[in-house]
Amino acid sequence: MGTEGELYYWDYLGLDALLASQQPISGGEGEPAHDEMLFIIVHQCFELWFKQILVELDDAVGTMHADTVPEKEMGRVVDRLDRIIAIQRLLTGQLEVLETMTPLDFLDFREQLAPASGFQSVQFRLVENRLGLDPEQRLTIAGASYTDVMSDEHRRMIEETERAPNLRDAIDRWLARTPFLRFGDFDFWAAYREAVDAMLERERAKVSEHPNLDDASRDEQLQAVEESAAQFETLFDAEQYERLRERGHRQLSQDAFCAALLISLYRDEPLFQLPFRLLTAVTDIDEGFAAWRYRHALLAHRMIGGKVGTGGTAGHTYLEAAARKHRVFRDLFDLPTFFVPRSALPELPAEVREQLSFRYESAPA
Numbered sequence: 386m387g388t389e390g391e392l393y394y395w396d397y398l399g400l401d402a403l404l405a406s407q408q409p410i411s412g413g414e415g416e417p418a419h420d421e422m423l424f425i426i427v428h429q430c431f432e433l434w435f436k437q438i439l440v441e442l443d444d445a446v447g448t449m450h451a452d453t454v455p456e457k458e459m460g461r462v463v464d465r466l467d468r469i470i471a472i473q474r475l476l477t478g479q480l481e482v483l484e485t486m487t488p489l490d491f492l493d494f495r496e497q498l499a500p501a502s503g504f505q506s507v508q509f510r511l512v513e514n515r516l517g518l519d520p521e522q523r524l525t526i527a528g529a530s531y532t533d534v535m536s537d538e539h540r541r542m543i544e545e546t547e548r549a550p551n552l553r554d555a556i557d558r559w560l561a562r563t564p565f566l567r568f569g570d571f572d573f574w575a576a577y578r579e580a581v582d583a584m585l586e587r588e589r590a591k592v593s594e595h596p597n598l599d600d601a602s603r604d605e606q607l608q609a610v611e612e613s614a615a616q617f618e619t620l621f622d623a624e625q626y627e628r629l630r631e632r633g634h635r636q637l638s639q640d641a642f643c644a645a646l647l648i649s650l651y652r653d654e655p656l657f658q659l660p661f662r663l664l665t666a667v668t669d670i671d672e673g674f675a676a677w678r679y680r681h682a683l684l685a686h687r688m689i690g691g692k693v694g695t696g697g698t699a700g701h702t703y704l705e706a707a708a709r710k711h712r713v714f715r716d717l718f719d720l721p722t723f724f725v726p727r728s729a730l731p732e733l734p735a736e737v738r739e740q741l742s743f744r745y746e747s748a749p750a
């Protein structure tokens with residue numbers, strides 16, 4: 386304690402507890418393995434940042450999950466998400482510090498860690514669930530649930546967040562409410578479809594006329610164009626879209642997906658600018674976690690080679706599969722499949738453009 390009654394740095398930050406919380410287990414009565422302190426501290430930093438990510442996510446979900454989201458609050462939601470993105474960069478960069486430990490030095494204490502593993506990180510699971518990772522999309526290890534390795538209390542906590550509001554659902558509902566999905570008299574989707582058909586026709590012609598393609602490559606590329614065309618059909622056809630969704634190829638509802646497409650295509654319109662930033666932020670977050678997962682899989686590979694993990698998974702091959710599969714906003718990455726160049730976009734009807742502009746712009750001087 387510094388001067389009586391005044392706030393003291395050490396106490397304010399709870400450093401008694403924080404700095405007494407690094408307890409190496411290696412070495413028995415003797416010296417612990419030198420690198421175990423680094424191993425503990427790096428993990429603790431991760432957990433602290435996971436805590437901060439949860440604070441930001443809870444706030445963002447709280448706002449976005451409401452039945453109406455006042456435009457005024459959207460900027461703050463984007464700020465929260467941008468903060469998460471900054472933290473994610475830090476987390477991925479932080480793995481470098483741990484990589485100054487060599488695999489042989491890790492083995493000085495690794496065997497004593499089992500069966501503990503990052504697989505048991507409760508906060509990491511809370512982040513995944515708060516973001517909206519679909520429980521049905523999760524990889525299972527020998528048929529077991531990812532919560533089987535947790536204490537009863539932690540399992541309950543995690544399973545609760547599977548049912549609680551999450552960012553993906555909240556954004557789905559918010560997108561599906563976009564007022565401009567239907568344009569009154571103007572059949573936007575028919576006009577858009579014409580632009581798409583024209584674009585596909587250009588792509589077919591480009592492949593057919595390409596001077597440097599052999600027959601096999603040409604067939605392959607034409608096939609790819611036809612696959613794009615088939616994907617467009619799913620966009621316009623509710624039943625086909627639903628089937629894609631059931632097979633796990635889409636997560637957003639059809640209305641939400643179309644709204645995201647509209648916002649992305651017409652993002653220059655003033656009223657779409659903030660929604661577009663929100664979509665960009667959640668895309669960044671999904672990419673940030675995927676990048677962390679791949680980076681962590683590489684770290685695990687170089688540290689333990691082909692060994693199985695202390696948490697009971699296959700090790701780096703499990704982590705790579707999780708990086709591929711455990712995605713929350715994959716739909717947003719698929720959106721550009723459906724983009725046409727600005728020059729080919731249907732013009733919005735004047736009254737819609739008017740509604741999408743800021744009031745002071747259209748007010749007389």
Ligand code: HEM
Nearest residue numbers: 431502503504506509685688694695696697698700701707
């Ligand atoms: C020497 C460094 C590390 C190695 C060798 C390593 C290895 C592994 C392995 C093999 C797994 C799969 C589960 C298992 O069977 O154990 C795993 C999971 C995990 N690790 Fe690490 N890890 C390391 C560092 C870290 C750090 C610094 C964090 C930060 C918190 C972390 C967080 C996680 C998480 C969250 C999982 C679960 C991933 C998922 O299920 O998608 N790991 N780790």
Ligand SMILES: N[C@@H](CC(=O)c1ccccc1NC=O)C(=O)O
Nearest residue numbers: 498501502503504689694695696
């Ligand atoms: N799962 C790692 C061990 C490990 O890295 C770890 C062990 C205990 C607590 C956290 C860990 N970090 C990430 O999994 C391994 O199999 O080597």
